[in-house]
Amino acid sequence: MISKPVHLNVKYDKDACFPAGGTFPDFMVSVLSEDDNIIKNINPARISMKMWETQTSGTKIPMDVTTFSCSKVKDDKEDGFFYFRDKVVPERVGTYSIQFTFAMDKTNMLNSDQIVVEVVPNDPVRLLPDSLPATPAVSNVRTLASRTLVKDLYLHVMDEYNNHTGIDLVGRIIAKIKSPNEDDIEIPQFQGKVSTVEFPFDRGSAEIVSNLVLAENSPGRDSTEYILVFEPDLPALKKPLEPYCLSFMFYNDFKKQQQMATLTRERDQLSQSIGVYRNWFDITNQLVTEMKCQVKEAETRETHLKNELKKHQIELPQTNTLQYVDSLIKQKMLDQEGVMKQPRRTCTLPNYPKGNQDILGKIAHLAQIEDNEAAKVISWHLASDMDCVVTLTTEAARSIFDETQGRQQVLPLDSIYKKTLPDWNRPLPHLRNGKIFFRPIGNPVFARDLLTFPDNVEHCQTVFGMLLGDTIIIDNLDAANHYRKEVVKITHCPTLLTREGDRIRSNGKFGGLQNKAPPMDKLRGMVFGAPMPKLYSTLSGQIDLLQQYRAAVVKLDSVNKDLDLHLQSLNTPEMLKKKQELAEQEKSLKLIEQKLGMTPSDKVTESLLQPIMLDMSDTPIPPKRMRRDSVKKLYR
Numbered sequence: 001m002i003s004k005p006v007h008l009n010v011k012y013d014k015d016a017c018f019p020a021g022g023t024f025p026d027f028m029v030s031v032l033s034e035d036d037n038i039i040k041n042i043n044p045a046r047i048s049m050k051m052w053e054t055q056t057s058g059t060k061i062p063m064d065v066t067t068f069s070c071s072k073v074k075d076d077k078e079d080g081f082f083y084f085r086d087k088v089v090p091e092r093v094g095t096y097s098i099q100f101t102f103a104m105d106k107t108n109m110l111n112s113d114q115i116v117v118e119v120v121p122n123d124p125v126r127l128l129p130d131s132l133p134a135t136p137a138v139s140n141v142r143t144l145a146s147r148t149l150v151k152d153l154y155l156h157v158m159d160e161y162n163n164h165t166g167i168d169l170v171g172r173i174i175a176k177i178k179s180p181n182e183d184d185i186e187i188p189q190f191q192g193k194v195s196t197v198e199f200p201f202d203r204g205s206a207e208i209v210s211n212l213v214l215a216e217n218s219p220g221r222d223s224t225e226y227i228l229v230f231e232p233d234l235p236a237l238k239k240p241l242e243p244y245c246l247s248f249m250f251y252n253d254f255k256k257q258q259q260m261a262t263l264t265r266e267r268d269q270l271s272q273s274i275g276v277y278r279n280w281f282d283i284t285n286q287l288v289t290e291m292k293c294q295v296k297e298a299e300t301r302e303t304h305l306k307n308e309l310k311k312h313q314i315e316l317p318q319t320n321t322l323q324y325v326d327s328l329i330k331q332k333m334l335d336q337e338g339v340m341k342q343p344r345r346t347c348t349l350p351n352y353p354k355g356n357q358d359i360l361g362k363i364a365h366l367a368q369i370e371d372n373e374a375a376k377v378i379s380w381h382l383a384s385d386m387d388c389v390v391t392l393t394t395e396a397a398r399s400i401f402d403e404t405q406g407r408q409q410v411l412p413l414d415s416i417y418k419k420t421l422p423d424w425n426r427p428l429p430h431l432r433n434g435k436i437f438f439r440p441i442g443n444p445v446f447a448r449d450l451l452t453f454p455d456n457v458e459h460c461q462t463v464f465g466m467l468l469g470d471t472i473i474i475d476n477l478d479a480a481n482h483y484r485k486e487v488v489k490i491t492h493c494p495t496l497l498t499r500e501g502d503r504i505r506s507n508g509k510f511g512g513l514q515n516k517a518p519p520m521d522k523l524r525g526m527v528f529g530a531p532m533p534k535l536y537s538t539l540s541g542q543i544d545l546l547q548q549y550r551a552a553v554v555k556l557d558s559v560n561k562d563l564d565l566h567l568q569s570l571n572t573p574e575m576l577k578k579k580q581e582l583a584e585q586e587k588s589l590k591l592i593e594q595k596l597g598m599t600p601s602d603k604v605t606e607s608l609l610q611p612i613m614l615d616m617s618d619t620p621i622p623p624k625r626m627r628r629d630s631v632k633k634l635y636r
Helices: 253-312 321-341 372-381 394-403 457-468 476-489 535-569 573-596 604-615 628-635
Strands: 005-011 026-033 047-053 066-069 082-083 094-103 109-111 114-119 123-128 137-139 146-150 153-160 170-178 196-201 205-208 222-234 244-251 357-362 390-392 411-414 472-474 496-498
Touching: 005 094, 005 109, 026 047, 026 094, 094 604, 123 244, 146 244, 170 205, 253 535, 253 573, 321 535, 357 457, 372 472, 372 496, 472 476, 476 496, 476 628
Parallel strands: 137 244, 390 411, 472 496
Antiparallel strands: 005 026, 026 082, 047 066, 047 094, 094 109, 094 114, 123 153, 153 205, 170 196, 170 222, 196 205, 222 244, 357 390
């Protein structure tokens, strides 16, 4: 019987914290059937993890989600469990929803309950302003406005991903002036002829509301670039923060200062425009790199699946591959349906209702046996136990006993003394310490080794280990008598059952009606059912591989087309025009900086982008490994 998936069970560390840009704890996912058993033999590609930022209340999944695949299984014992390890936490602080999905088929999805997580800021890294101030051009004249470096500046502690953090930090901000030239000793001073000015720092921010002004007749070289440094002094931090630095131009001449102020404004506008262009080109190049990686991954996946199909003797044509795969899938599904419709031995004994998770069911339904003769003799041997209901607890057994007024046999597993149960890996009696004491005839095998358990393997091994013990199945009565006669020379001989329906008890007694199994039809349906034919699972595996291969071919075609279209777009007139505009703006910037006497900076883009990102408060900033969709949107 094929178990129907009804629930996804997700386990993870619910006490974990989720710092921006960090790593999620491991998520362990299993698919549960109607009777709360874990369904195994599921293709990991059908399990996925989806994450999105929660914008509004409600549980509906938006269109724009990030999807993760499950990690590789580290141990074969983990069959039935799917792990999502080392998944990256979003870089933007906020509330996010996580949901796991199981693709039951092409159209039906089984979803887990949504997990809501709060992404919090990471460790403090730097000081940044609300918005990038204009490059100051100041002089040491009497006019206050001409000596003002900054006004109404708000500095905040940010983490690596530009989230506000450090709201528990208290200290001070020390403003000082430095020269790019370490040998320069003529440094401008603040009003009051002081070299430093302090500002209070509280709850992760500092407000520089009062104007930061140079002293009248302050020292300083004419037409020289200096750096205004805001250095945080926060005793609670073990690692010092990066200071915020702002370049400014100093002039001794008022008229020259006014002329240069116009140039600095032009420089700021050009710098910002160049920063946007460079950011745009960087993102374009990043997209090309990521698309090439996706093509490589898709090619590797397609090749791997093609090799797996060859192992199943499935060769694929070079042309019209998809059409061939589709027809092959259809044919194998028809074959599989035919296998399912073939008559198969089933247990017609009504099972006990599983209204309680502590009820495993009747013994006749817990195991299946492929061989007809073995199924007949083992079912007959256990005839008095077949109707017994197995429970995990004595409480559940007692409840059934009371409900049926004592008419129903029950077997609670918590009442079994497990130390006397047989070892399922123990060799047959004629094999001891790796030696064969005699050569048996009749193909002896432990009866328990002929059983297969659809569910609850561990519990079923306990049940049938107790019921069957070391009972052996052998071909016929002559072979059984020969086997017993030789075994008793070296050890105790367990009960022997023959495929012809005879029984030799462990005390050696055989013969009589009580030791002869009746024909199958006399067992009145109290017989172990047959498992699905091996051909069914073989076809299932082939269908699954073909479906995976089809998806891989479609994926490879899609990513190749995306890459080709994108590479073509890089040589369009529009793109060439943008490159030319950038080159012209960089040339203009260089000329202006030469006029201003400023050192050309190679970090224009970096210095600009940090404040720009602060202003993009309405745009989610995804983690580095999650940016492909966002990059494509920006590019479009």
